[in-house]
Structure formats: structure tokens, C-alpha cells
Amino acid sequence: EAEVAQSPRYKITEKSQAVAFWCDPISGHATLYWYRQILGQGPELLVQFQDESVVDDSQLPKDRFSAERLKGVDSTLKIQPAELGDSAMYLCASSLRGYEQYFGPGTRLTVT
Amino acid sequence: GQQVMQIPQYQHVQEGEDFTTYCNSSTTLSNIQWYKQRPGGHPVFLIQLVKSGEVKKQKRLTFQFGEAKKNSSLHITATQTTDVGTYFCAGFGNQFYFGTGTSLTVIP
Numbered sequence: 001e002a003e004v005a006q007s008p009r010y011k012i013t014e015k016s017q018a019v020a021f022w023c024d025p026i027s028g029h030a031t032l033y034w035y036r037q038i039l040g041q042g043p044e045l046l047v048q049f050q051d052e053s054v055v056d057d058s059q060l061p062k063d064r065f066s067a068e069r070l071k072g073v074d075s076t077l078k079i080q081p082a083e084l085g086d087s088a089m090y091l092c093a094s095s096l097r098g099y100e101q102y103f104g105p106g107t108r109l110t111v112t
Numbered sequence: 113g114q115q116v117m118q119i120p121q122y123q124h125v126q127e128g129e130d131f132t133t134y135c136n137s138s139t140t141l142s143n144i145q146w147y148k149q150r151p152g153g154h155p156v157f158l159i160q161l162v163k164s165g166e167v168k169k170q171k172r173l174t175f176q177f178g179e180a181k182k183n184s185s186l187h188i189t190a191t192q193t194t195d196v197g198t199y200f201c202a203g204f205g206n207q208f209y210f211g212t213g214t215s216l217t218v219i220p
Contacts, residue, residue, distance in 0.1 A: 041212065042202075042210035043155065044210070045210075100157040100160060103156070104154065
């Protein structure tokens with residue numbers, strides 16, 4: 001069964017450092033989402049791509065976060081500089097028709 | 113801004129008891145989706161409802177979308193230990209939002 005791949009699975013970084021996460025969606029899925037999930041809360045949408053175009057990045061803290069999906073396939077989410085409050089699970093999801101979303105295993109970020 | 117709240121936040125039930133979680137949005141939703149997240153896992157899609165008043169069933173799970181398309185519910189009949197996890201509703205109003213979640217614990 002096809003799955004969404006994410007790497008790394010865990011990342012520990014010091015505050016003020018840069019960090020990047022990678023996501024490879026299910027083949028053929030045009031829609032890709034990045035979420036941030038703080039323990040005990042629901043996922044918060046950071047950015048949504050349709051192919052290589054950003055559809056919604058209204059909740060993305062653009063002063064420090066950036067996301068790209070250059071060829072409309074895999075995607076990278078970057079944080080620079082990282083802050084203590086960025087510690088969370090970063091989830092990537094993809095969707096074929098913009099309906100059900102298939103989530104990857106996530107990247108657990110700890111900022112020290 | 114748009115908010116999607118779920119109640120209760122936590123629910124402990126004895127195995128075999130029923131369970132219901134309620135989802136309420138501050139804005140009208142075009143559709144509602146439900147996801148289940150096991151402890152330590154990632155959200156897994158369960159179902160999508162689109163029509164006002166729609167009811168769908170999956171084995172022991174019953175999903176309902178309110179007439180005004182601002183609320184939804186998930187009911188599990190005769191819970192099992194495999195039902196443990198956090199149940200999230202999610203929907204699109206002016207943006208796509210996940211609800212606050214209901215964490216279900218099933219006591220054997």
C-alpha cells in the first residue's frame with residue numbers, strides 16, 4: 001500500500017538554528033499539506049499545495065517558516081531560525097482529489 | 113476566526129459501552145471529515161460527509177452531519193479496546209480546520 005514518506009522522523013536542534021523537513025507524497029497526489037501538531041491538540045494547517053502552487057499559507061509564520069514544492073512532487077518545510085515554541089510534530093499529508101488526506105508518520109521536532 | 117470544538121475532550125468507557133463525540137463549528141462547513149489517531153501514530157481518515165443531515169455507518173461507527181452543516185457527531189456502539197485513540201473532526205469553512213479532538217480510553 002502506498003504511503004506518505006517523511007524524513008527525518010526525529011530532529012533535535014538548538015534554538016536559532018535552521019531545520020528542514022522532507023515529504024514525499026503518494027504518487028499521483030496533487031494536493032500536499034503541511035501541519036503542525038502540538039501534543040494534545042489537533043493538527044494545524046501550515047500550508048497547502050496544489051501541484052507546485054501554494055493554495056493556502058495563511059497560518060504559516062512566514063518570518064521564519066518557508067515551504068516549497070518545486071516540481072509538484074516532494075516538498076520541503078524549513079524553519080529558520082528555530083524557536084523553543086516550534087517544538088511539535090510536523091505532519092505531511094497528501095490527497096488525490098482534495099478529499100481524504102493520507103498522513104505520513106511525521107517529524108518530531110525538539111528545540112533546545 | 114473559524115473554530116472547531118469537540119466535546120468531550122476526554123472519555124473513559126468500559127469495554128462494551130457506547131461512546132459519542134460531538135463536533136461544533138463556528139462557521140458553516142462545506143463538508144466534514146473524521147480522523148482517528150492512535151497514541152503515537154498519525155491521523156487516519158475514517159469518512160467524509162457532505163450533505164446536510166447526512167448519516168453514514170461503518171460497522172459499529174455512525175457519523176452524522178447536522179442540518180445546518182455546523183455540527184457533526186461520531187457514535188461508536190459497543191466499544192472495543194481497538195477503538196482507543198483520539199478522534200478528530202475536520203472541515204472546510206473559510207479555511208480547513210481540525211477540531212480539538214476527543215481522546216477515548218477503553219477499559220477492558
